Amino acid sequence: KNGSLPRPITILYIPLLPNAKFRDPDFDPETADFCGTFNDQWTTEQINLLADLASFNLTQEVSRIRDALKVAYKRKRAHRLYEEGLDA
Numbered sequence: 001k002n003g004s005l006p007r008p009i010t011i012l013y014i015p016l017l018p019n020a021k022f023r024d025p026d027f028d029p030e031t032a033d034f035c036g037t038f039n040d041q042w043t044t045e046q047i048n049l050l051a052d053l054a055s056f057n058l059t060q061e062v063s064r065i066r067d068a069l070k071v072a073y074k075r076k077r078a079h080r081l082y083e084e085g086l087d088a
Contacts, residue, residue: 007079008072008075008076008079010068010069010071010072010075012065012068012069014057014058014061014065016029016050016053016054016057017029017030017057018030018053019053019056019057019060021056021060022052022053022056022057023052023056024049024053027049027053029050029053034046035050
């Protein structure tokens with residue numbers, strides 16, 4: 001059994017998207033000039049706006065993140081038990 005199955009992994013991708021419920025519902029990091037790839041000069045306000053949006057979006061997804069972590073834990077546990085020959 002050892003080495004016969006790849007180790008399961010879980011990746012949680014939380015994109016930085018606009019959010020109509022955010023304090024600045026019109027802010028879209030995809031179209032904001034200061035969020036451009038080659039911009040290396042940011043104001044404190046711009047940094048705070050971007051960080052606040054990321055934080056806000058993350059808090060909006062806490063229950064889905066918890067659910068995904070529970071699924072990942074159960075999958076990893078099942079894999080470990082299988083590898084140890086403890087599955088029934």
